[in-house]
Amino acid sequence: MSSRDQFASKIGFILAAAGSAVGLGAIWKFPYMAGNHGGSVFIILFIAFLFFISLPVLIAEFMIGRRGQADAVTSFKQQAPGKPWYLVGYLGTIMASLILSFYSVVGGWILSYLIRAFTFRLKSGDSESFEQLFHTIIQNPWEAVFAQGMFLLITIGIVQAGIKSGIERASKWMMPTLFIFFLILVVRSLTLPGAMEGIRFMFVPDWNQLNWETVLLALGQAFFTLSVGVSVMITYASYLGENEQIGSASIHVALMNIFISILAGLVIFPAVFALGFQPDAGPGLAFVILPAVFEQMPLGSLFVILFFILLLFATLTSSISMLEILVSVVIGKRRTNRVRIAWIGGLLIFIVGIPSTLSFGIWSHIQIADKSIFDTVDFLTNGIGMPIGAFFISLFAGYYYKTAISKQELNTHPLFYYVWLVLIRFVTPVAIVIIFIQGIRNVL
Ligand code: PHE
Secondary structure: OOOOOOOOOHHHHHHHHHHHHOOHHHHHHHHHHHHHOOOHHHHHHHHHHHHHHHHHHHHHHHHHHHHHOOOHHHHHHHHOOOOOOHHHHHHHHHHHHHHHHHHHHHHHHHHHHHHHHHOOOOOOOOOHHHHHHHHHHHHOHHHHHHHHHHHHHHHHHHHHOOHHHHHHHHHHHHHHHHHHHHHHHHHHHHOOOOOHHHHHHHHOOOHHHOOHHHHHHHHHHHHHHHOOOOOHHHHHHOOOOOOOOHHHHHHHHHHHHHHHHHHHHHHHHHHHHHOOOOOOOHHHHHHHHHHHHHHOOOOHHHHHHHHHHHHHHHHHHHHHHHHHHHHHHHHOOOOOOHHHHHHHHHHHHHHHHHHHHHOOOOOOOOOEOOEOHHHHHHHHHHHHHHHHHHHHHHHHHHHHOOHHHHHHHHOOOHHHHHHHHHHHHHHHHHHHHHHHHHHHHHHO
């Protein structure tokens, strides 16, 4: 398939993979999940799962994608002809599309905030009005659905342009700028009076908070934040040339992600306590706290514009990876029109996502097993689909691949290879099964 796009440079690939990984998962989801589920206990579990369960799966996805040099489904078909492994690719495609259906809801909120920031209407005067503002935005069906549609339009626009011109270029400057912004914000947040309470919440564990639901959600978060289990990383690695080091690329991606997650926590939790908010505010947490922190800064109303632009980019570099897997699977080996498929796929995802958007407003009364529609789709993908996908991917790389193959693919120090092999063969699948069964029992 010589006509397939490839990443132009190694750094381009790492940035694109990190771009897929670093997004709302680290900046929006991580703080509110930690806030809702016991702070430090959740954070400790999350970090452990990220390194010992999610990272090995990320490496596995990179291997499968690079060897396949094709979309997620074809990659499995080529490497395991006549066997049902390709279903993992389909599962991932459906899950990634479902994730995008609710991810775009939050993407829409960012656009709404951005418009207000541009017109300097992102001010409060008192802390409660940021909460009000958030509710006004998410409850207004027209604005929320329109903003969600706009977010998807931008996503489609980038994906239809193709992997190299769109994705690689967008990722190059965004990530470093975002880092710097977060560092400044951390300093501001940590110097607020009363900030230490937030540090305690994040780092001093209260083991009474430990339960199977928290464990399952921390595992889900470790998958979500690295974009693993749904074959998105298989798709990206399929654009990767022979000579790249999969091991170091994946470690880079994981470290960047932890770093941004912790930074997001260090901005949000000290401010939560210092400014008199509650850590368990749910999905609105980042949207209420971040503008409130900016308000405490000189030139805050200017910085907040830049910040939401960066957040939008971080979110887009993730959303495009979700649409890309769908587009690449549908294109497959055919030479069908990328542009048309991106539009049709994006439109379908938009329609599927509308109930999630409305579940914060006029459809908030609809509950499925005590969860809103938004939370249900989140749980179906993050709590169920991702662990199942990750489980099979770990079996594929750990057992289906001969060790000669995985050794050659990883192409690294033998010690590192054997650590990976033990993790992917024994630790990852076993841990997923135990946590999954216990967690599901607990939730249902
Ligand atoms: N990792 C992305 C984030 O943290 C979300 C994502 C999940 C992207 C699954 C692709 C696939 O925002």
